[in-house]
Amino acid sequence: MLQKKICMIGDFAVGKTSLVARFVTEGFSDKYMTTVGVKIDTKIVTLTGGQEVKLILWDIAGNDALTTAATSYLRGAAGYLLVVDGTRRPTWESALQLQKAVMAAIGEKPFIFLLNKSDLSEQWEITKSMVNEQLAQGHTIIHTSAKMGKGVEQAFEELAEKMLVS
Numbered sequence: 001m002l003q004k005k006i007c008m009i010g011d012f013a014v015g016k017t018s019l020v021a022r023f024v025t026e027g028f029s030d031k032y033m034t035t036v037g038v039k040i041d042t043k044i045v046t047l048t049g050g051q052e053v054k055l056i057l058w059d060i061a062g063n064d065a066l067t068t069a070a071t072s073y074l075r076g077a078a079g080y081l082l083v084v085d086g087t088r089r090p091t092w093e094s095a096l097q098l099q100k101a102v103m104a105a106i107g108e109k110p111f112i113f114l115l116n117k118s119d120l121s122e123q124w125e126i127t128k129s130m131v132n133e134q135l136a137q138g139h140t141i142i143h144t145s146a147k148m149g150k151g152v153e154q155a156f157e158e159l160a161e162k163m164l165v166s
């Protein structure tokens with residue numbers, strides 16, 4: 001079966017681990033911790049054309065010194081999810097910086113911005129114009145809530161589709 005590595009990218013506490021946990025517990029999951037501070041989950045998804053692909057999900061474990069833009073973490077990734085905490089605007093600025101850093105490290109690969117914690121709409125700090133600026137550049141943005149399970153499956157599946165056509 002086709003296998004594709006996906007990296008979770010973004011600041012501390014934006015919800016990377018929660019998104020992976022939400023996604024993989026809806027199906028079968030293998031999980032193991034490497035010695036390098038990375039947690040790896042796998043999940044098989046079926047794409048719209050019926051093709052199956054095994055997603056290998058890489059997530060930084062705990063408060064290791066390793067950062068999500070580290071080359072050792074990114075190596076071999078077919079795509080990545082840039083996670084933003086919608087209630088903390090600096091995490092959005094971070095994601096934009098990280099996207100440039102990741103592209104410099106591994107070249108142009110499919111990615112999607114996730115505006116996570118969409119259930120906390122009263123504390124929302126991401127404006128429409130910030131979103132529109134990215135959309136105008138052809139980037140994909142999906143609102144997610146790891147807490148409510150909203151948009152999570154869509155996010156991983158849409159990235160999988162992008163990786164297979166690229």
Ligand code: G3D
Pocket residue numbers: 010011012013014015016017018019116117118119120144145146147148
């Ligand atoms: P990280 O892996 O990016 O560091 P985590 O982030 O997945 O550990 O999440 C950080 C905190 O945000 C956690 O809270 C988690 O429960 C919370 N969180 C993650 N996703 C959502 C979401 O969609 N909505 C809300 N309301 N909270 C979310 P704690 O308190 O456990 O540290």
Ligand code: MG
Pocket residue numbers: 016017018059060061062
């Ligand atoms: Mg984490």
